[in-house]
Amino acid sequence: MFKVAIAGTGYVGLVSGVCFAEVGHQVTCVDIDEKKVNLMKSGVSPIYESGLEELMQKNNAEGRIDYTTNFQSAYRNADVIFIGVGTPEQPDGSANLSYISTVARQIAESVENDCLVVVKSTVPVGTNDKVEQFIKDFLVNDVRIEVASNPEFLAQGSAVHDTLYAERIIIGTESKWAEDRLREIYEPFHLPIVSVNRRSAEMIKYASNDFLALKISYMNDIANLCELVGADVQDVAEGMSFDERIGSKFLNAGIGFGGSCFPKDTKALDNISRENGYELRTVKAAIDVNKDQKISLYKKASKRLITFNGLKVAVLGLTFKPGTDDLREAPSLANVPLLLEQGADIYAYDPVGASNFSKVYPEGDFDKGTITYVDDIEQALANANVCFIFTEWGEVKAVTPDAYKRLMRTPLVYDGRNIYENYDMREAGVEYHSIGRAS
Numbered sequence: 001m002f003k004v005a006i007a008g009t010g011y012v013g014l015v016s017g018v019c020f021a022e023v024g025h026q027v028t029c030v031d032i033d034e035k036k037v038n039l040m041k042s043g044v045s046p047i048y049e050s051g052l053e054e055l056m057q058k059n060n061a062e063g064r065i066d067y068t069t070n071f072q073s074a075y076r077n078a079d080v081i082f083i084g085v086g087t088p089e090q091p092d093g094s095a096n097l098s099y100i101s102t103v104a105r106q107i108a109e110s111v112e113n114d115c116l117v118v119v120k121s122t123v124p125v126g127t128n129d130k131v132e133q134f135i136k137d138f139l140v141n142d143v144r145i146e147v148a149s150n151p152e153f154l155a156q157g158s159a160v161h162d163t164l165y166a167e168r169i170i171i172g173t174e175s176k177w178a179e180d181r182l183r184e185i186y187e188p189f190h191l192p193i194v195s196v197n198r199r200s201a202e203m204i205k206y207a208s209n210d211f212l213a214l215k216i217s218y219m220n221d222i223a224n225l226c227e228l229v230g231a232d233v234q235d236v237a238e239g240m241s242f243d244e245r246i247g248s249k250f251l252n253a254g255i256g257f258g259g260s261c262f263p264k265d266t267k268a269l270d271n272i273s274r275e276n277g278y279e280l281r282t283v284k285a286a287i288d289v290n291k292d293q294k295i296s297l298y299k300k301a302s303k304r305l306i307t308f309n310g311l312k313v314a315v316l317g318l319t320f321k322p323g324t325d326d327l328r329e330a331p332s333l334a335n336v337p338l339l340l341e342q343g344a345d346i347y348a349y350d351p352v353g354a355s356n357f358s359k360v361y362p363e364g365d366f367d368k369g370t371i372t373y374v375d376d377i378e379q380a381l382a383n384a385n386v387c388f389i390f391t392e393w394g395e396v397k398a399v400t401p402d403a404y405k406r407l408m409r410t411p412l413v414y415d416g417r418n419i420y421e422n423y424d425m426r427e428a429g430v431e432y433h434s435i436g437r438a439s
C-alpha cells in the first residue's frame, strides 16, 4: 500500500482521496482552506455527493485518511501525489493553470523521496510535459520525480460509485517506473486499465467529454427539428438507442448541458484546436447549439405571453442536474436574469441548490422583477401564471399533472427536461410545452 497525498479537495480530489483510503492506501488530502480542512477532519463533506460522507467518516475513524493545510508534511514522504485542483475556464476559453503551477512548485520544494506526481485535473494536451519540467526546474532535493496523466471520469451525483467501479482507468506515462507504480496503486480496484502515453491520456479526457457533449447537442438539434416536422424526439431517441453503435445513454434532449465539465471542456478543446491552426468544427457546433438551447424555452414562452412583467413565475430546479448543489453553467443561470429583466416575480424551488443560487441572486427585489426561494413545490406553483422546469429532481418528477392544474392560476408549463407525457398534461388541462415534442 502507498503513502498518497492529494492536492485539492474538490470533487475530483476529495472523492479520489476517500476512495484510495477505502481500498487501503494511506491518504493525506491537502487544501489551502483551513475551515474546510477542519470540516473534513470532523467527517463533514464540503460537497454534496451521495455516499461520500459515510465513506469519509468510516475512513477517518479507521485512520486511513487525514486532511491538512500543511503541504510540506503531506508531500515530503509521499510515494504518489495526485493533483486534483481546478482548471477554470478563462475568458478566452483556455484553461487557467495557475492552481496546478502553484501545487507543482510546492511539490518541488517539499519532496524528499522518489515520487510520482499524477495529474487528475483536466489539462490541455502537453501540459503535463511542462508540469514535469517545471517541478524538475524547482526541485530542491535530488530525488526521482515523474509526472503521469490520470484523467478522471466521475460524474457529479454518482462520483463515489464512478470512482470505485470506473469503466476504465486511463494512465498516461512516459516510463515503465511510472506505469508500474500507477498500475500498483489501482491494483486493489480491479478495474480495466488502459495504459497510453501522457499526451494521449490528456486527449482521451477531452475527446470523451466532448463526444458526450456533442451527443447531447446533436439530440437537441434533432429535437428542434422534431418540433418543426411533428416528430417526438424521445421516440426518435428510443428508436435510435437499439442500435448498439449508438447506445442508449446521453440521448436525452433537454435545456442544454451545464456543469463544470462539458461547457469548459468543449471550449478548451475548441481553443486548443485553434491554437494549433485547426478548426474543430464538430465541437464548435456543439457549443453553439448548447448556447441557444439553454434559452429555447424562454424564447418559446416569450412568444406565447405578451409579457412576464408582474407574472408569478414558478421555477422548479436550479442546479445543472439532479443530485448536486452545483450551479456552474446551469440553464437556470441563463434564464433567471432574462425573466428578472422582464419584470417576472420568480418563486424558485430547488431541494439543495437554492442557497447557492441566492448567493448570486439574493432573495428580494431587482430592478424590475423579484425572486423568492420557497421550501416546497406547492408554494412555488400556488397561483403561478407560468412554470419553468430546469432540473429533473425526483421531487419535481413526482408532481402530478393535476397539481399544476389545481395550484396554478394559469396551468402553463415549460418543461426543459421532458418529464411528462403530452397527453397526460393535456388530459389534466395543462398547457404543456417541452423539448422536441409537439405541444
Ligand code: UGA
Residues within 6 Å of the ligand: 152, 153, 154, 155, 156, 157, 209, 212, 216, 249, 250, 251, 252, 253, 254, 255, 256, 257, 258, 259, 260, 261, 262, 320, 321
Ligand atoms: C461529466 C461526465 O459525464 C463525466 O464522465 C466526467 O468525468 C465529468 O463530466 C468531468 O469531466 O469531470 P458531469 O458534468 O458531472 O459529468 O455531469 P453529466 O451527468 O455528464 O451531465 C452534464 C450535463 O449534461 C447536465 O447538465 C445534464 O443535464 C446534461 N445531459 C446529460 C443532457 O442534457 N442529456 C443527457 O442525455 C445527459
